[in-house]
Amino acid sequence: MGIAEWRGQLERGEVSARELTDQHLARIEAVDGTLHSFLEVTTERARADADRIDAARAAGESLPPLAGIPLAIKDNLCTKGIRTTCSSRMLEQFVPPYESTVTERLWQAGGVLIGKTNLDEFAMGSSTETSAFGPSRNPWNPERVPGGSSGGSAAAVAAGECIASLGSDTGGSIRQPAAFCGVVGLKPTYGRVSRWGLVAFASSLDQVGPLSTSVADAAELLQVIAGEDRRDGTCLKAPVPDYCTALQAPVKGLRVGLVKECFEADGLDPQVKASVLAAAAQLEALGCELVEVSCPRFNDGIATYYVIAPSEASANLARYDGVKYGYRSEQAGSLAEMTARSRAEGFGDEVQRRILIGTYALSAGYVDAYYKKAQQVRTLIRRDFDAAFTTVDVLLTPTSPTTAFRFGAHAEDPLAMYLADLLTIPANMAGLPAISLPCGFDDGGLPIGLQLITGVLEEPRLLQVAHHYEQAARVMDSRPEAALVA
Template sequence: MGIAEWRGQLERREVSALELTERCLARIEAVDHTVHAFLEVTAERARADAVRTDAARAAGEPLPPLAGVPMAIKDNLCTRGIRTTCSSRMLESFVPPYESTVTERLWQAGAVLLGKTNLDEFAMGSSTETSAFGPSRNPWDPAAVPGGSSGGSAAAVAAGECLGSLGSDTGGSIRQPASFCGVVGLKPTYGRVSRWGLVAFASSLDQVGPFSLSVADAAEILQVIAGADPRDSTCLKAPVPDYRAALQQPVAGLRVGIVRECFEAEGLAAEVKAAVMAAAEQLQALGCELVDVSCPRFNDGIATYYVIAPSEASANLARYDGVKYGFRAGLDEGGIGGGLGGGANLAEITARSRAEGFGDEVQRRILIGTYALSAGYVDAYYRKAQQVRTLIRRDFDRAFQSVDVLLTPTSPTTAFRFGAHSNDPLAMYLADLLTIPANMAGLPAISVPCGFDAQGLPIGLQLIAGVLEEPKLLRLAHHYETSARVMDNRPAADLVPSAPLVP
């Protein structure tokens, strides 16, 4: 059931917001002990949100666009009065005194908060295995990862625990888990959606976006969260178009660029390549023209990213020093310095707090970033990476002179098994090989299910458009989705719901 269909049922009084909320809470109770998508379920808050919607309907008030829609929120978005941990021991007890812009807009639009979802610690990871509170699992196969860093948000939608969710995408953290979990994941243009209240990882790359069961639902959510925000100086002031209306425009005549370098990428699975090329043929059948395109530096994005993102992370995470807020080593053993011998100085408290409060992957990226920014190396690494980033953007600019949208696989493989890359960080990083370039250039990109591998795990198709061309991106993705009907032929899965939440 889509959001528009749900709104129609609600307006016709065929179902109540509280009934849908109770169904979602029951689903969470039934499956989340296995999926572990949620870090915190806000059941009473959800019921109160739903009751307000039903009261407004009973009073004859016009219903807002997301009235009664049960939503889950990645736990790096601040929610007033509700813990926001970033899946880190460092922020395990942090309760924000303010609301992020995107979640505030959701509540104003009538959405229901079901809870906060799991992620890789501080959004650093591609599998949700780095969470300090245990990994989430893929609803299609609990032995497989859901992707990351927004794995909990993707898994919650895939497992039928909510109608939509929010994640953040720094190098593929919405699109890659969407691909692994067989849902739609959208990364908007950098600055299209406010980052105010998003706990920062890499500020020039981070962007908030939706997960959903359909492209139409992604458009519904983006319609609410997009737009200027005076509290975020990087947020664009461009008017927000009608994304929902754009879905119905024709796609015949659009030129779709097949990015050559992506299909020659290291580690690209044959099943993934075949499914994505079949999707390209489906677009051709819809009247699109397929064009071979070269972006020579596309596969350089990953090396560039792992200089720029850790550098920005090392600066953003410097605030967690064990003094102002967050985890402080030794506090449980007698206060400041109590567990450090009693006479510990500030430097010792900070060093110990960061060593104990941050997990291995976060510490690794802080160290990489600190090294890349250090005297004598900043020109060789950070400045050079920024120059390559410019070249990546220029490749995209040239490509969009001849095509409307670019097409690639979302990830080189389907979901891998837990522990498969635990001792090989480079192999883990390659899971984002094909998603990172869009972040480097600040472009909108979407992942849509396009098939399944021999094990029944979903495969994702990635579409990339020019700056602020979300309407074109959503239109093409929607027409592909409704014509290919991939999920109609999905294999059986124990956890994935086989029927809508509401008849």
């Protein structure tokens, strides 16, 4: 059931917030030993939150929209008094003294914190394998990755360990794990949601968004977390529309653009391509007009991203020097040696790799050739999108070229791992909203993800089209038997 259905049961007294919380805690107890979706389960906090909501309801108080709903939070969002590790030894003991804006808004809306979820270290990865505390596993097949970097959040939702969760998306880190785990993942417009309290990876790309079992639930969460925040200078001041009402607007007559370059991309699995094209046909049956469009620089996004994102990461992660907070090596005789050893011991291989790439790209003599050039290509990618949206209302692509791959499949080839984000990165480059939702399964029973992209601040249309497709296709009604998803 979704948030609206649970809210109805809570309001009618058919279930209490404490009972609903305990159901999900029991589910975590039953399956998380295998999945490792969570780094920390906040049992006492969750039950206390639920009991307060039950007491308020019993007293006849008017309750906010998420009252009693168990939610999980990616462990790169600061939660006051609760460890926020970014799945890194560097922050293993870090307990934030403040709450992130998005989590603060969730708790004000009555959400119940059930735990902090696993991720690739500092959100750098596409499989959750770079977590310093061990990988998460895919609920559909534990021998497969759940995607990344928000793999723990996606797996927790897919396995029923929470009703919904928050993740972050820098190059596809909400949408790709959503595709791999068969759930809905929404990356809002850059600046639509505050980044205050999100531990920075690449500041011009990072965005917080929901993972859920339905488009309607994604709309519910976005309604709560979106909006201006004076503490975040990049947060937009634009008014927040009614996302839930937007779901019901008709889609007949909308023009859906199939991005030619995505369907011609190297490495695109034929089963993924067929499933996504079938989803496009379903939208056509609903009254949409299908149009082939070209975004010539779409596939250049990945090369551009792996200059810009590591460069920003290099700058953002410079603060972890072993002096002010975080991990500090005790095996050093000087300040310089202590800093070097702290960073070498506190950061994992992938994080160190990206710091080195970014530092090189920003170094004297190379910044114009790499970072400045990448920013110029980024502008061209945005212009391609602008041109496409003069003729269509929404763009349609696969979310990922493949379904979930096996653990270790790309361990010796980081470039192959990076290609998992080939189709999601361009939306981040342009700051556009994008959503992934299930559109089928491959022969092995693994979910396939459909990606939709709209223009800046056009989340209402994005959610509208996704919701109508979801309701017509009913993909999860015909899902195959899975290892842990009930």
